[in-house]
Amino acid sequence: MRVGLFIDAVLRLTLPDSLLTPPVRVSPAITPDSYPSKRDLLTTLPVELTLHDPFKAWGSLALSAGLSAVAYGLGTQIPLAHWAAPLWLLYGVATGTVAMGLWVIAHECGHGAFHPNRRLETTLGFLLHSMLLVPYYSWARSHAVHHAHCNHLEAGETHVPPRAETLSGRATEALRQRLGRPLFGAFSLFNHLVIGWPLYLFLGATGGEDYGRPTSHFWNGKRFDQGRRALFPRGFRGRMLRSDLGLLGVLALLVALTVRFGAGRVLCVYGLPYVVVNAWLVIYTWLQHTDVDIPHYSTAEWTWVKGAMQTVDRPYGPLLNLLHHGIGSTHVCHHLNSRIPHYNAWRGNALLRQRFPELVRYDPTPIHKALWRVACDCGAVRRNISDGTFVY
Numbered sequence: 001m002r003v004g005l006f007i008d009a010v011l012r013l014t015l016p017d018s019l020l021t022p023p024v025r026v027s028p029a030i031t032p033d034s035y036p037s038k039r040d041l042l043t044t045l046p047v048e049l050t051l052h053d054p055f056k057a058w059g060s061l062a063l064s065a066g067l068s069a070v071a072y073g074l075g076t077q078i079p080l081a082h083w084a085a086p087l088w089l090l091y092g093v094a095t096g097t098v099a100m101g102l103w104v105i106a107h108e109c110g111h112g113a114f115h116p117n118r119r120l121e122t123t124l125g126f127l128l129h130s131m132l133l134v135p136y137y138s139w140a141r142s143h144a145v146h147h148a149h150c151n152h153l154e155a156g157e158t159h160v161p162p163r164a165e166t167l168s169g170r171a172t173e174a175l176r177q178r179l180g181r182p183l184f185g186a187f188s189l190f191n192h193l194v195i196g197w198p199l200y201l202f203l204g205a206t207g208g209e210d211y212g213r214p215t216s217h218f219w220n221g222k223r224f225d226q227g228r229r230a231l232f233p234r235g236f237r238g239r240m241l242r243s244d245l246g247l248l249g250v251l252a253l254l255v256a257l258t259v260r261f262g263a264g265r266v267l268c269v270y271g272l273p274y275v276v277v278n279a280w281l282v283i284y285t286w287l288q289h290t291d292v293d294i295p296h297y298s299t300a301e302w303t304w305v306k307g308a309m310q311t312v313d314r315p316y317g318p319l320l321n322l323l324h325h326g327i328g329s330t331h332v333c334h335h336l337n338s339r340i341p342h343y344n345a346w347r348g349n350a351l352l353r354q355r356f357p358e359l360v361r362y363d364p365t366p367i368h369k370a371l372w373r374v375a376c377d378c379g380a381v382r383r384n385i386s387d388g389t390f391v392y
Helices: 002-014 038-043 054-075 082-110 118-131 136-148 167-179 181-193 196-203 234-261 263-289 304-308 317-323 331-336 342-355 367-377
Strands: none
Touching: 038 304, 054 082, 054 263, 054 317, 054 342, 082 118, 082 136, 082 263, 082 317, 118 136, 118 234, 136 234, 167 181, 181 196, 181 263, 181 367, 196 263, 234 263, 263 367, 331 342
């Protein structure tokens, strides 16, 4: 409790009250004609927000790396015994939550928002993501596509919902009707939080309609469904190979540790936090772009501004914002200019709310309630005849 109060006090001393307690607003009342231009949005964020502060950047890395080192070190001391199962559960949740901060720093490196030296930044991001079994270059590519075509049903990437009239859409809605709301919500949570990330990396699950299947982040070869465009062009194979080699190096290290300390120890110390890190990643990306009132667009209606402004900030609280560098509470600003470092995104969000108070989405619903609502009620999307958007 004292640690939480201390962190809260530090944040309240360093961040304006308007950033810690944003206005209570669930969904903006925006008509298609009232969207500003892309230029208007971007000029709201002054160029100095993209400037790097070495103290804050390396300090954030030191915080995440230091806490992660301590947490993983404690895991080596927990007995491999049945009676210690609650300790292992607590360890997995706590360590995975802390290690998610390293994931966010690597994500920032992929956007060019961590350090002005691009080679140093890329090396750091590659090492951090490889340690977490993330293919750095491949994911940076697919994530860039996500930013370029946010909430676009055809060209979008990650958490793109199926249309109700498609085969997958009909199957999703039939399952939702058959299981009922609570069971479908539990099923959806398992699919997303436990197996969703591996399915996305290996098969391109929840990717846009244009890219076909499978769109593997590890192999850039022929697909069963070629789609209209390639997520990874042929010229990307060299960087994809480098991503794979980084993962193979980490896997080789894990095998060596397994030989030395046993499979049980490695699975518990590394595997449990790994699952939790992946769950946090999916929670953030899922809730940032999905809810019962957030529309998606087909090519005829989509614009960059419309798609980017369907991003929603949520109240993750002082502790998680500290550990995860505010990624879920400043995501609107991040989507408008991903080169803004996380410590400047707070100011960017404040400027956006001041300039476009009815446009910036903020949902005050507690995270666990919002997650359950999205899991239960967001299946396939149908076209809204009145404005051409696709809604759940």
